[in-house]
Amino acid sequence: MSTRTIALAGALLAAAGVSACTSGSAKPSPTVTVTRTVTATPSSENAQSSSGVLKMGTRQAINDNANDVHITVQALEYQQPYQGPQPQKPDASQGGDIWATAEIKVCNISGPDINVSQTPWSLDYEDGTSIETTGLSGGDMPKPEFPMDKPVKAGRCAAGLIAYPVPSNKRPERIVYAPEGTEPIEWAVSKS
Template sequence: MHTRTAALTGALLVVATATACSGGSAKPSPTVTVTKTVTAAPGTEDAKTSSGVLKMGMKKSVNDDANDVHITVRAVEYQQPYKGPQPQKPEDFQGGDIWATASVKVCNIRGASISVSPTPWSLAYPDGTSIESTGLSGGDMPKPEFPMDKPVKAGRCAAGMIAYPVPSGKKPERIVYAPDGADPIEWAVIQP
């Protein structure tokens, strides 16, 4: 694309120079500058990192024609530690010393009603370990919570935060959505 623009600019300069020189007067030759800006909004499939993992905030379409399920899923944001009102510190058996949250959204585009839950969502670490959702809800857990076993009709969405008890000295690499019987979908966790 740059070659075509440069060639076009060069051709316009030659024409402008030839026109300016043919008059015989000492007028300064005009210059022509051609600038082309191309901006493309990424689609749901265009916003992947080099490893094929989606960028945070991008949505992914999931279509299961056999079961008449057509949804989009999105990991919107990851916070570690969670910056809102702090729930009670995780218990030792939960494996972490602070709470982190993944803000996620699932939309039922068309077809049959679906049921959503935090269970398919997990955190994946560079060393191969993962942290699953605790399934805890209510009380002082971060709000708004992603619903547990909530039916979602066609044309509606479910969104909220899923809390994870994480080790404070370790950051996940990806948020993973892996419902039973489907290929996992992953989003890169970008840490400042």
């Protein structure tokens, strides 16, 4: 678009120059102002705090060049308590008294098929505790569910909700993606 705008400005200047030359009077040439609008897209660098925690919704690229795997991961939203149809309340052995959800998206940008799962995703709390996914799926769990052990071809994505049994009296600080063999990636959870 900016090339078209500059070309148009050049054409207008040329036309203005021709009409000024053919005129018999000494009128000043018209002035043409070209305004170019540039829209910045947020990068993971701009959306990252000094602690390395990403802003919710930020897409993070993971490139494993040795294995030709190029993916992006996102934690899109955290909801506590989950607002949709309620599954059966978590029991005491699961560690929480209500259900919360994290909306997750993983895209296979290029390379071989990848397998996605809920397992690498967890919630971390200020007091150092963390809550892992229960691995429960189907039935009355929040929908659409993020898949468990599903292959994703290059150029495709997997997205959905991961349910966590959480204590109703506190909120996590971060959603963490930590697959085996890679550095964890974290997204900040809002206080409310």
